[in-house]
Amino acid sequence: xxxxxxxxxxxxxxxxxxxxxxxxxxxxxxxxxxxxxxxxxxxxxxxxxxxxxxxxxxxxxxxxxxxxxxxxxxxxxxxxxxxxxxxxxxxxxxxxxxxxxxxxxxxxxxxxxxxxxxxxxxxxxxxxxxxxxxxxxxxxxxxxxxxxxxxxxxxxxxxxxxxxxxxxxxxxxxxxxxxxxxxxxxxxxxxxxxxxxxxxxxxxxxxxxxxxxxxxxxxxxxxxxxxxxxxxxxxxxxxxxxxxxxxxxxxxxxxxxxxxxxxxxxxxxxxxxxxxxxxxxxxxxxxxxxxxxxxxxxxxxxxxxxx
Amino acid sequence: xxxxxxxxxxxxxxxxxxxxxxxxxxxxxxxxxxxxxxxxxxxxxxxxxxxxxxxxxxxxxxxxxxxxxxxxxxxxxxxxxxxxxxxxxxxxxxxxxxxxxxxxxxxxxxxxxxxxxxxxxxxxxxxxxxxxxxxxxxxxxxxxxxxxxxxxxxxxxxxxxxxxxxxxxxxxxxxxxxxxxxxxxxxxxxxxxxxxxxxxxxxxxxxxxxxxxxxxxxxxxxxxxxxxxxxxxxxxxxxxxxxxxxxxxxxxxxxxxxxxxxxxxxxxxxxxxxxxxxxxxxxxxxxxxxxxxxxxxxxxxxxxxxxxxxxxxxxxxxxxxxxxxxxxxxxxxxxxxxxxxxxxxxxxxxxxxxxxxxxxxxxxxxxxxxxxxxxxxxxxxxxxxxxxxxxxxxxxxxxxxxxxxxxxxxxxxxxxxxxxxxxxxxxxxxxxxxxxxxxxxxx
Numbered sequence: 001x002x003x004x005x006x007x008x009x010x011x012x013x014x015x016x017x018x019x020x021x022x023x024x025x026x027x028x029x030x031x032x033x034x035x036x037x038x039x040x041x042x043x044x045x046x047x048x049x050x051x052x053x054x055x056x057x058x059x060x061x062x063x064x065x066x067x068x069x070x071x072x073x074x075x076x077x078x079x080x081x082x083x084x085x086x087x088x089x090x091x092x093x094x095x096x097x098x099x100x101x102x103x104x105x106x107x108x109x110x111x112x113x114x115x116x117x118x119x120x121x122x123x124x125x126x127x128x129x130x131x132x133x134x135x136x137x138x139x140x141x142x143x144x145x146x147x148x149x150x151x152x153x154x155x156x157x158x159x160x161x162x163x164x165x166x167x168x169x170x171x172x173x174x175x176x177x178x179x180x181x182x183x184x185x186x187x188x189x190x191x192x193x194x195x196x197x198x199x200x201x202x203x204x205x206x207x208x209x210x211x212x213x214x215x216x217x218x219x220x221x222x223x224x225x226x227x228x229x230x231x232x233x234x235x236x237x238x239x240x241x242x243x244x245x246x247x248x249x250x251x252x253x254x255x256x257x258x259x260x261x262x263x264x265x266x267x268x269x270x271x272x273x274x275x276x277x278x279x280x281x282x283x284x285x286x287x288x289x290x291x292x293x294x295x296x297x298x299x300x301x302x303x304x305x306x307x
Numbered sequence: 308x309x310x311x312x313x314x315x316x317x318x319x320x321x322x323x324x325x326x327x328x329x330x331x332x333x334x335x336x337x338x339x340x341x342x343x344x345x346x347x348x349x350x351x352x353x354x355x356x357x358x359x360x361x362x363x364x365x366x367x368x369x370x371x372x373x374x375x376x377x378x379x380x381x382x383x384x385x386x387x388x389x390x391x392x393x394x395x396x397x398x399x400x401x402x403x404x405x406x407x408x409x410x411x412x413x414x415x416x417x418x419x420x421x422x423x424x425x426x427x428x429x430x431x432x433x434x435x436x437x438x439x440x441x442x443x444x445x446x447x448x449x450x451x452x453x454x455x456x457x458x459x460x461x462x463x464x465x466x467x468x469x470x471x472x473x474x475x476x477x478x479x480x481x482x483x484x485x486x487x488x489x490x491x492x493x494x495x496x497x498x499x500x501x502x503x504x505x506x507x508x509x510x511x512x513x514x515x516x517x518x519x520x521x522x523x524x525x526x527x528x529x530x531x532x533x534x535x536x537x538x539x540x541x542x543x544x545x546x547x548x549x550x551x552x553x554x555x556x557x558x559x560x561x562x563x564x565x566x567x568x569x570x571x572x573x574x575x576x577x578x579x580x581x582x583x584x585x586x587x588x589x590x591x592x593x594x595x596x597x598x599x600x601x602x603x604x605x606x607x608x609x610x611x612x613x614x615x616x617x618x619x620x621x622x623x624x625x626x627x628x629x630x631x632x633x634x635x636x637x638x639x640x641x642x643x644x645x646x647x648x649x650x651x652x653x654x655x656x657x658x659x660x661x662x663x664x665x666x667x668x669x670x671x672x673x674x675x676x677x678x679x680x681x682x683x684x685x686x687x688x689x690x691x692x693x694x695x696x697x698x699x700x701x702x703x704x705x706x707x708x709x710x711x712x713x714x715x716x717x718x719x720x721x722x723x724x725x726x727x728x729x730x731x732x733x734x735x736x737x738x739x740x741x742x743x744x745x746x747x748x749x750x
């Protein structure tokens with residue numbers, strides 16, 4: 001019998017990086033299924049390509065540079081899935097492939113891998129895709145409810161681009177948009193799961209949407225349509241909450257989320273894009289080190305008390 | 308800050324009720340070991356000097372090591388019998404400790420005992436603190452700091468409240484829980500004696516609300532006694548940590564680099580209070596304590612263990628292992644020390660012995676920080692563990708001190724919660740030790 005010796009503590013919570021990332025994947029399944037239901041099997045193809053490309057890129061990069069292989073932490077699965085859910089189903093499949101490679105290699109691994117990147121990999125990739133292939137990234141189609149793989153649907157403007165839709169249609173997802181962003185109902189199921197499992201706290205999603213609503217109200221926008229259309233809810237739940245690129249304290253997270261909401265509204269009203277979520281979150285990602293520096297520390301117990 | 312609770316904190320082994328379920332209902336059984344090994348460093352402070360030699364016959368409770376000064380204690384024989392050896396031996400610390408080994412003759416022949424009085428009221432207050440030192444009493448909760456030093460209130464300070472720590476928030480330990488259920492009167496007497504010695508008229512017994520039966524028992528025990536009360540605390544680790552307990556009970560914070568007395572408080576462990584009662588009212592030195600034995604043993608339980616009993620004998624008293632142990636811990640799973648060898652003796656601070664299987668206790672590989680912020684949420688001191696680790700890794704002690712690493716209470720919450728299994732607590736402990744060594748050298 002040999003006894004092992006190490007420093008305390010000797011027991012750990014069950015939430016490993018892998019478990020947390022797996023939970024994020026599970027939370028995205030409802031919205032992925034909604035996307036497949038509305039846009040057909042082509043949406044599933046995007047998702048599979050996104051995941052496989054992201055995991056393969058991470059494995060290949062780490063193998064090539066003789067780094068520890070970390071694909072087991074499932075974070076690449078999350079990134080790949082996020083990218084696929086962020087493209088329109090009608091976009092060419094190689095768009096998702098390129099997005100995954102860019103996200104993993106350029107944004108994540110070159111900055112040191114998981115925990116090291118300063119911008120959200122999936123969002124940065126989306127921004128690069130948007131400016132590189134603007135037509136492909138904005139060829140939105142109306143939901144087809146079919147299982148077709150080809151691009152047989154009719155191109156359409158989005159709600160933010162001027163399309164008329166009822167709040168119920170927008171809530172259920174019967175509107176054009178990217179694969180994962182259309183069904184708000186499915187996104188809320190994912191949010192409930194993330195909160196229930198303690199993966200994220202309410203702060204970022206709630207404050208993001210609330211601060212958007214306040215400014216939109218002041219600017220005289222249709223607040224409900226603004227929340228239920230476009231990628232805001234998807235961004236607030238799955239993108240802005242990325243651990244690595246959001247502040248670490250609740251205080252910092254609240255300022256960050258408020259910044260996301262306000263910037264989204266400002267870009268939507270005054271920018272040249274009808275949608276502002278991507279750039280709003282990326283901007284606040286860049287502000288995160290600053291927020292951590294100035295809002296990262298709470299008061300230390302017993303400090304400033306007379307001994 | 309929630310009332311009667313602490314900032315941050317975790318619930319380790321929550322689904323297994325903190326590992327306490329297997330022993331919280333097992334009454335304390337006395338256990339007589341065949342042999343005891345008594346280190347002259349059973350407490351924090353200057354080691355004692357052995358005053359016996361191999362071949363001597365000693366009685367139970369006889370002084371075998373003399374106190375080395377004020378911050379020191381005498382050591383008493385915890386069995387009667389023959390001294391086998393007096394020699395330096397490697398124990399759990401990094402230096403060999405002078406150790407007296409006694410073979411138990413099972414006669415339990417006591418030295419002559421002289422109680423200070425029959426009841427609390429009849430005891431001379433000035434005689435209490437010296438008698439506590441003479442009885443070899445130190446904190447039985449884990450730190451083993453000499454109790455008479457704590458009770459000697461420095462000039463210029465006043466003590467308003469004595470708190471009995473019955474939080475017992477560590478995993479697996481139920482020793483104080485059982486003691487509160489089985490000997491509430493000894494704990495209350497000990498508290499009253501400590502109050503009498505320090506001229507304090509407020510005593511609080513603080514217990515976590517996962518021990519409802521102990522709260523009820525202690526409430527009954529203090530009923531009708533002026534100045535005494537029981538406080539129920541919302542169960543959360545590390546509430547039993549002295550600074551955290553004071554905050555939960557009084558709402559006050561011990562100042563940085565200060566002591567509990569700076570906020571008018573002295574904290575004593577429940578077992579320590581019982582030992583004070585025995586020392587003053589029965590004249591008995593501290594020769595045994597309640598120790599929980601839990602984990603992968605056949606019949607886990609609570610034992611009245613003679614100080615210096617080999618761990619292996621306690622395991623046998625529990626019917627042996629159910630599975631091969633991978634790790635053996637003295638104390639709980641959050642702050643305990645790993646036992647390198649089952650032949651190691653228990654000490655005055657050993658509230659628990661836990662044997663863990665490989666599946667339960669295998670160390671996991673460290674991954675990169677994913678910046679999830681959980682360590683900030685759980686730190687009871689309000690520190691930034693992820694940042695402290697980065698700074699400690701740079702090896703610059705000045706910088707490490709500037710990021711408040713010295714405020715760390717080494718509770719283990721950040722390491723427990725970290726999804727990337729980062730080694731945080733052990734890095735902080737090593738850094739704190741290095742800073743303390745550096746400060747001593749500078750003096």
